[in-house]
Amino acid sequence: MTTMAERPETAAPRRRRHPLRPAWEEEPTPLGRTAKAVVLTLVVLAVAFPLYVVVLTSLSPQEAITRAGGLVTVPDGFTFAAYEEILSGGVVTRSVLVSTGLTLFGTLFSTTLTVLAAYGLSRRGSFAHRPLLFAVLLTFLFGPGLIPTYLTVQAFGLLDTYASLVLPTAVAAFNLVVMRSFFMSIPQELTDSARIDGAGEFRILTSLVLPLSKAVTAVIALFYGVGYWNAFFNAFLYLSTNDKWPLQLVLRTYVLEGIPIPGAGPIDSVAGGPLPTLAVKMAVVVLAVLPVLFVYPFVQRHFTKGVIIGAVKG
Known part of the structure; x- marks a missing residue:
């Protein structure tokens, strides 16, 4: 019969939550960290993508806007004509x-x-x-x-x-x-x-x-x-x-x-x-x-x- 001293070393057991400590103060699990990273990435994309589209469309020539059918999502040429017009003293x-x-x-x-x-x-x-x-x-x-x-x-x-x-x-x-x-x-x-x-x-x-x-x-x-x-x-x-x-x-x-x-x-x-x-x-x-x-x-x-x-x- 194998004794405690003869058992191979195993990984330390996961620390249990202290009864007086709130759940949000506990160390997050790998699954929790992954889920948090995914959610934050989606939030950043939801905020950054519309801004990217607006900036790219403002810098796109007429031909690129016509081919895209409106807002441009893929770069297809650049021009500062729009900014020249609105900043020309009007x-x-x-x-x-x-x-x-x-x-x-x-x-x-x-x-x-x-x-x-x-x-x-x-x-x-x-x-x-x-x-x-x-x-x-x-x-x-x-x-x-x-x-x-x-x-x-x-x-x-x-x-x-x-x-x-x-x-x-x-x-x-x-x-x-x-x-x-x-x-x-x-x-x-x-x-x-x-x-x-x-x-x-x-x-x-x-x-x-x-x-x-x-x-x-x-x-x-x-x-x-x-x-x-x-x-x-x-x-x-x-x-x-x-x-x-x-x-x-x-x-x-x-x-x-x-x-x-x-x-x-x-x-x-x-x-x-x-x-x-x-x-x-x-x-x-x-x-x-x-x-x-x-x-x-x-x-x-x-x-x-x-x-x-x-x-x-x-």
């Missing part, structure tokens, strides 16, 4: 400049207001702390409505001005609450020591609180920037001059509805050949998507940290 070029300036100024303005308001509401002894906080939280439950908002913008004389695209949405209640929660998580001893050294509230905010809040500030600025860049509904409501249209409104009017852009003129030939309409549409889509794709990777490492810490703590 309405699309002007709308890109409008959206860029609106996004830069709006993001800076909204982030500054949110930081100042969140810091004030995070100080429990500040003026009208509870009523103001209650008013902010009330906006989560009750919105002002489209018609009252339009009448307010009209009463202040903001129609057909860029201010109508910034002021009504200058501060988002969600961003304010997240940043306030993060400020409240900063130890009170740090701000008290700065006050003992003679620092005022503004000096404490700029020299102590903000350097500790880079992650949440970057995330809030990303939220505002993407919101201003993608916004078209306020421009559709408040702007009556076509020259003031941002890029997203041009994209909606020309690409989605197929309406010729006022003042853009006919789509002329470039480099001796007819310019494909579908390529022009896809080029406008690429211009609308590229800025977010370039900016997001630089902020992504702060995204989870900024939102989770700002929302959980406090």
Whole structure:
């Protein structure tokens, strides 16, 4: 009879799950890792393939688009004629400049207001702390409505001005609450020591609180920037001059509805050949998507940290 000492070495038994440990904290099995890799690959393909098709179609000549019967999936020649047309000083070029300036100024303005308001509401002894906080939280439950908002913008004389695209949405209640929660998580001893050294509230905010809040500030600025860049509904409501249209409104009017852009003129030939309409549409889509794709990777490492810490703590 074989004893325990005489038995050959076998593989170590699989570690059993600890009774007090959640299942998602256990080491995944080979099957689980494979399934996760397959799912993530499918998700990446589902996101990247449409973008690939849009970019490829915008760079394809008319003959390739005609042979493909629409959107191009296999490269068959390249041309920048569509981009030359929309960036040659027409309405699309002007709308890109409008959206860029609106996004830069709006993001800076909204982030500054949110930081100042969140810091004030995070100080429990500040003026009208509870009523103001209650008013902010009330906006989560009750919105002002489209018609009252339009009448307010009209009463202040903001129609057909860029201010109508910034002021009504200058501060988002969600961003304010997240940043306030993060400020409240900063130890009170740090701000008290700065006050003992003679620092005022503004000096404490700029020299102590903000350097500790880079992650949440970057995330809030990303939220505002993407919101201003993608916004078209306020421009559709408040702007009556076509020259003031941002890029997203041009994209909606020309690409989605197929309406010729006022003042853009006919789509002329470039480099001796007819310019494909579908390529022009896809080029406008690429211009609308590229800025977010370039900016997001630089902020992504702060995204989870900024939102989770700002929302959980406090």
